[in-house]
Amino acid sequence: MALLEIKDLHATVGDREILKGIDLTVEAGEVHAIMGPNGSGKSTLAQVLAGRELYHVTGGQVTYDGKDLLALSPEDRAREGIFLAFQYPVEIPGVSNMYFLKAALNTIRKHRNLPELDAMDFLERIREKMTAMNMDQTLLNRPVNAGFSGGEKKRNEIFQMAVLEPRLAILDETDSGLDIDALKLVAAGVNAMRSAERAMIVVTHYQRLLSEIVPDYVHVLADGRIVKSGGKELALELEAGGYAALGIQEEAEAVGKA
Amino acid sequence: MTAVAEQIGNWLEQFTQQEPAEPWLQKLRDSAFARFTELGFPTTRDEEWRYTNVAPIARANFVGQAPGLPSNVPVASLPEIDREHLGRYAPQNAFVALNTAFLRDIAFVRVARGTVVVQPIEINHVVSGQAGSLPHAHPRTLIVVAPGAQCTIVETYKGTGHYFTNAVTEIVAGDGAVIDHYKIERESPEAFHIATMQVSLGRSANFTTHNISLGGALVRNDIGATLSEGAEATVNGLYLVNGTQHVDNHTVIDHAKPHGSSHELYKGILDGHASAVFNGRIIVRKDAQKTDSKQTNKNLVLSDDAVIDTKPELQIFADDVRCTHGATIGQLDAESLFYLQSRGIGKAQARSLLTQAFAQDIIDRIKIPELRNQLEKVLSEKFHEHGNY
Numbered sequence: 320m321a322l323l324e325i326k327d328l329h330a331t332v333g334d335r336e337i338l339k340g341i342d343l344t345v346e347a348g349e350v351h352a353i354m355g356p357n358g359s360g361k362s363t364l365a366q367v368l369a370g371r372e373l374y375h376v377t378g379g380q381v382t383y384d385g386k387d388l389l390a391l392s393p394e395d396r397a398r399e400g401i402f403l404a405f406q407y408p409v410e411i412p413g414v415s416n417m418y419f420l421k422a423a424l425n426t427i428r429k430h431r432n433l434p435e436l437d438a439m440d441f442l443e444r445i446r447e448k449m450t451a452m453n454m455d456q457t458l459l460n461r462p463v464n465a466g467f468s469g470g471e472k473k474r475n476e477i478f479q480m481a482v483l484e485p486r487l488a489i490l491d492e493t494d495s496g497l498d499i500d501a502l503k504l505v506a507a508g509v510n511a512m513r514s515a516e517r518a519m520i521v522v523t524h525y526q527r528l529l530s531e532i533v534p535d536y537v538h539v540l541a542d543g544r545i546v547k548s549g550g551k552e553l554a555l556e557l558e559a560g561g562y563a564a565l566g567i568q569e570e571a572e573a574v575g576k577a
Numbered sequence: 578m579t580a581v582a583e584q585i586g587n588w589l590e591q592f593t594q595q596e597p598a599e600p601w602l603q604k605l606r607d608s609a610f611a612r613f614t615e616l617g618f619p620t621t622r623d624e625e626w627r628y629t630n631v632a633p634i635a636r637a638n639f640v641g642q643a644p645g646l647p648s649n650v651p652v653a654s655l656p657e658i659d660r661e662h663l664g665r666y667a668p669q670n671a672f673v674a675l676n677t678a679f680l681r682d683i684a685f686v687r688v689a690r691g692t693v694v695v696q697p698i699e700i701n702h703v704v705s706g707q708a709g710s711l712p713h714a715h716p717r718t719l720i721v722v723a724p725g726a727q728c729t730i731v732e733t734y735k736g737t738g739h740y741f742t743n744a745v746t747e748i749v750a751g752d753g754a755v756i757d758h759y760k761i762e763r764e765s766p767e768a769f770h771i772a773t774m775q776v777s778l779g780r781s782a783n784f785t786t787h788n789i790s791l792g793g794a795l796v797r798n799d800i801g802a803t804l805s806e807g808a809e810a811t812v813n814g815l816y817l818v819n820g821t822q823h824v825d826n827h828t829v830i831d832h833a834k835p836h837g838s839s840h841e842l843y844k845g846i847l848d849g850h851a852s853a854v855f856n857g858r859i860i861v862r863k864d865a866q867k868t869d870s871k872q873t874n875k876n877l878v879l880s881d882d883a884v885i886d887t888k889p890e891l892q893i894f895a896d897d898v899r900c901t902h903g904a905t906i907g908q909l910d911a912e913s914l915f916y917l918q919s920r921g922i923g924k925a926q927a928r929s930l931l932t933q934a935f936a937q938d939i940i941d942r943i944k945i946p947e948l949r950n951q952l953e954k955v956l957s958e959k960f961h962e963h964g965n966y
């Protein structure tokens with residue numbers, strides 16, 4: 320049984336249809352890359368999978384680990400092992416990063432019938448992961464993402480992923496805005512988590528991330544549909560020829576980058 | 578008898594039941610009571626009371642005056658030199674008049690010139706209303722801080738059952754005095770709480786107050802500060818209302834002389850059918866050039882049935898000043914909620930975390946660690962108690 324199976328998924332925001340019939344199957348242990356022009360619906364797909372209510376699912380099914388994913392609340396999805404690294408992590412002044420992450424980890428542990436961690440055990444457990452992400456200890460005491468640089472926010476997302484140990488991680492443009500050193504750090508963090516039980520969906524515009532996190536499959540999303548799927552070489556083709564080589568209009572991209 | 582005459586009649590009965598005082602005090606009481614009968618209770622036709630209806634107080638049948646605080650001193654024993662401060666600062670409205678009419682004992686603090694009092698001075702008011710009885714209490718506080726002196730004051734109001742607290746606090750900050758003041762209102766859910774505080778700041782005096790309103794059925798705070806040259810006032814507040822609670826904060830910051838500065842931040846969290854009012858008046862007199870004043874009121878409205886009325890009132894008569902003001906009314910941020918939920922945190926906990934985060938920046942400004950911890954605890958209990966907070 321596939322870990323994730325998306326069938327003919329349609330979603331709207333307001334009265335506008337963004338996802339127009341997505342089909343995607345992800346097995347445990349696999350890494351899938353999703354590429355596509357700006358505005359094609361990549362983040363919408365990621366957010367719908369994580370349970371964002373802003374988007375209305377108007378058709379199709381999503382099965383995760385044998386369960387009807389769309390029937391679960393966002394928090395239950397997280398407890399069942401879904402993790403979304405946000406393209407734009409939100410700043411939450413007044414909530415400390417440490418308090419937040421400890422509360423998150425403990426609710427997830429409780430769901431998995433593991434004992435809750437006290438502050439000491441928690442700190443011990445995360446120390447190594449912070450070092451791996453080159454995260455300063457002071458970031459823990461600061462409010463969630465508040466005043467973090469773009470790179471710090473992205474590293475914080477991957478750090479959270481490392482702490483929460485999801486079964487399905489969806490990384491939405493975790494590479495954008497990172498310099499090459501930070502990119503290598505983030506990629507190493509992600510690669511360290513690759514395992515036979517865990518699957519990943521990596522949304523990106525750039526081959527340079529996929530040279531570090533080598534995907535098993537690459538999909539191209541355009542105008543709310545997956546228009547082409549292939550192996551890792553598809554990303555290289557796109558890099559060389561652009562979306563136009565696939566017959567995809569890049570208007571959306573041109574507008575997005577203006 | 579008209580309704581108004583009937584109300585006054587009840588109070589006359591209460592007033593005449595008092596033990597007579599020595600002549601100077603009796604005179605003060607008599608003239609205050611005369612003023613009260615002349616003014617009567619305000620109604621919503623008065624602009625100042627447009628959103629706060631005190632009819633439940635005006636109509637209530639009170640049984641007697643609540644006993645005073647053991648730590649209070651009889652007003653009669655107040656040194657003659659300090660008597661002159663009594664009633665000199667507070668505005669002459671009906672509630673202040675009523676307080677003065679029942680003046681009996683007083684919480685009195687005097688800090689001598691140049692003295693630094695490190696320990697916070699705590700003034701705790703507690704009223705207990707028994708079933709069927711409805712006591713009224715008129716706490717009076719006078720704080721005189723001489724030039725160059727420093728102190729920290731914490732006023733706390735608490736109680737059980739039904740009662741009416743009508744507090745008046747007058748604070749005199751001498752030239753260069755530094756005062757850090759807190760008012761923690763944790764009245765019973767049934768209580769009426771009306772409080773007037775007036776502060777007079779000398780040259781380069783520095784006054785900070787945090788006004789935290791948590792309890793009470795009907796609460797009104799009138800807070801006023803008058804600033805002399807170079808004085809600085811920080812006037813912050815936090816109000817938390819739920820159920821059918823009503824809290825009204827009226828502040829008046831009066832820049833009378835040049836180079837003064839004032840910073841005002843009031844934050845409110847409203848839930849249930851509760852209502853709140855924030856009215857912030859800033860006066861910059863003709864003389865008060867180079868005034869720097871900032872006012873902010875932020876409200877978090879958690880239910881469709883809660884109502885907030887917020888209004889800045891700037892009266893600026895000087896031309897070389899900087900005055901800014903802003904008010905916001907908002908709900909919990911959907912994106913932040915989703916972010917927390919996407920990490921496994923339940924919706925109710927996520928809401929209470931974000932609500933607490935909204936209040937946190939006021940709590941963080943409290944300089945007394947014990948008080949800060951205590952309030953953090955009270956707030957987190959409050960937010961958890963109502964999952965929907």
Ligand SMILES: Nc1ncnc2c1ncn2[C@@H]1O[C@H](COP(=O)(O)OP(=O)(O)OP(=O)(O)O)[C@@H](O)[C@H]1O
Nearest residue numbers: 332337356357358359360361362363364373406575
């Ligand atoms: N909350 C929203 N309200 C209105 N329109 C939205 C909203 N969210 C997304 N959209 C629209 O849906 C379309 C798809 O957006 P989405 O963010 O999924 O694209 P994307 O593929 O992730 O793009 P990018 O590569 O720029 O991140 C865009 O046209 C966008 O403007």
Ligand SMILES: [Mg+2]
Nearest residue numbers: 361362363406
């Ligand atoms: Mg996107």
